[in-house]
Structure formats: C-alpha cells, structure tokens
Amino acid sequence: MREPTYFILAALQDEPLHGYAIMTRAGELSRGRVRLATGTLYAALDRLTGEGYVVSTHEEIVNGRARRYYRLTPDGAAALRSEAEAMAAAARVVTDRTAFSPAPRPAAGLA
Amino acid sequence: MREPTYFILAALQDEPLHGYAIMTRAGELSRGRVRLATGTLYAALDRLTGEGYVVSTHEEIVNGRARRYYRLTPDGAAALRSEAEAMAAAARVVTDRTAFSPAPRPAAGLA
C-alpha cells in the first residue's frame, strides 16, 4: 500500500468523510507530506470500494452539489492497522540501531 | 520512497554489499515482506546511483563473474533516516489514537 492510499484510509478512522474532506484530513494527518491530487483521490476511492476497504454511506446535496460520504469497513480498518504495524517495524530497522559499532554480523539466521 | 527502495537502502546501512546480497538482506530486514525482483533491484541501483544515494565502491571477480559492491552515501543515509522517521510518524497516526486535531473521537476505548 502506498502512502496516499494509507492516508486516505487513515483519514476515515474516526468518522465517515466525503472526498474533499478526506483530502484535507490526509494533509493534516501527514503534516503536509501528502497532498492528494483529485485524480489520486477519486480513483483510489473507487479502487478501495472494489477491494471492500471502504463503502459509500450516503449522499448530501449541498448547494446543488452532491457530497458522497465514505467510511472504513472492518476489512479496511484491519488492513490499515496491519499496514501501520508493518511501517512501524520497517522504521525500527533504521531508527533502532546500536549507535556503537557497525561490526558486520555474519547473517544470523532470521526467518 | 517505495518500500522496495527503502529496504535496498536499509540493507546497505552496515556495510557495502553487492546486488544479490542486497536482495537477501532486504528480505531478512523486512521479515520476508519484500522479495526484490532482479528487475527492481538493478534498476533501482542505477536510479539511486544517479540520485547520489548510493555509489559503487569496487568490483570483485568471483568465478569469472563480477560482483559490484555498493555503499550508502551521506545523502543516502540521510534520506533513509528521514524516510524512517516519516514512516514512524505515519504509523503513529494509526497506532496511537489520541486524536490531536479537529476530529471528534469515538469514546470506544483505550482502557
């Protein structure tokens, strides 16, 4: 899962949001790192719907314009948490380093 | 930066490695999550060299076949650390759920 997709799901953690609100929320959560292009957002929403990670809940008409709300499915929430754990583990590989000696260790058996 | 690229750089943290060793090391570090295709590896190595993140140090001839070793540049090491921090921060958005900004939090939990 790529970063833009991750932050789209993360934006939906608390409550259902419509597309535009997802964009701004993803920007907040990522501290400006991710600025979703509309092409990315709406394509991703369709894709994630097809994958069963999000569902459209309802529509509001505001100023003659539809707002389509999306929420996380249990599958989507699980995928998000799983991805977060993988990212944390990946980060640890770099951040948790014994600052002492990079004595090259001869490939301890990992599995 | 995508995950395969990240683990290529991470594989080079301790010592210079040649391509094939990078593949296996990246697999170890990611606990099997990333299995680099050769197409990914050698293309990425060229790209990262062009970006100044890695450099080729030397070549060994083993069994009539060249082994090309790569190491991280200071720029590459900095980019790797920066990426690790961004990933850790992104993971925290999901794993630590103390809502920090303008979103209401469902009272479900934490205790």
Add this chain to the structure above:
DNA sequence: TTTGCATATGTCGGTCGTCGGCATATGGTG
C-alpha cells in the same frame, strides 16, 4: 465588478517504480 480562492466531484493522458520473464554463467547437491 471582476478576479480569485475554497468547496466539491470527476475524467484523462502521462510518468515512474515495480514486477515477472528471459538470458547467461558457474558450482554444488539430489
């Protein structure tokens, strides 16, 4: 008043990293 931005959804062509298959070569194991 007209310009421009925020809100809001959506399409389309192009880019770029990744993937998988193929090529090539040697040495060890079943």
Add this chain to the structure above:
DNA sequence: CACCATATGCCGACGACCGACATATGCAAA
C-alpha cells in the same frame, strides 16, 4: 543429469499516482 543457489542485467507490461482540465456555487478581496 536436473535443479537450485549464486550473480548481473534487459525488456515489456502493469498499476498507483500526478497534473491538467472540466464544471458549478459561494464568498471575499482588489
């Protein structure tokens, strides 16, 4: 002998993402 691990590299295809464009309203500044 076949097969796998080791080892590097090319090439076509795919998919997520990006930026531009289209469209429409409300509001504030120039």
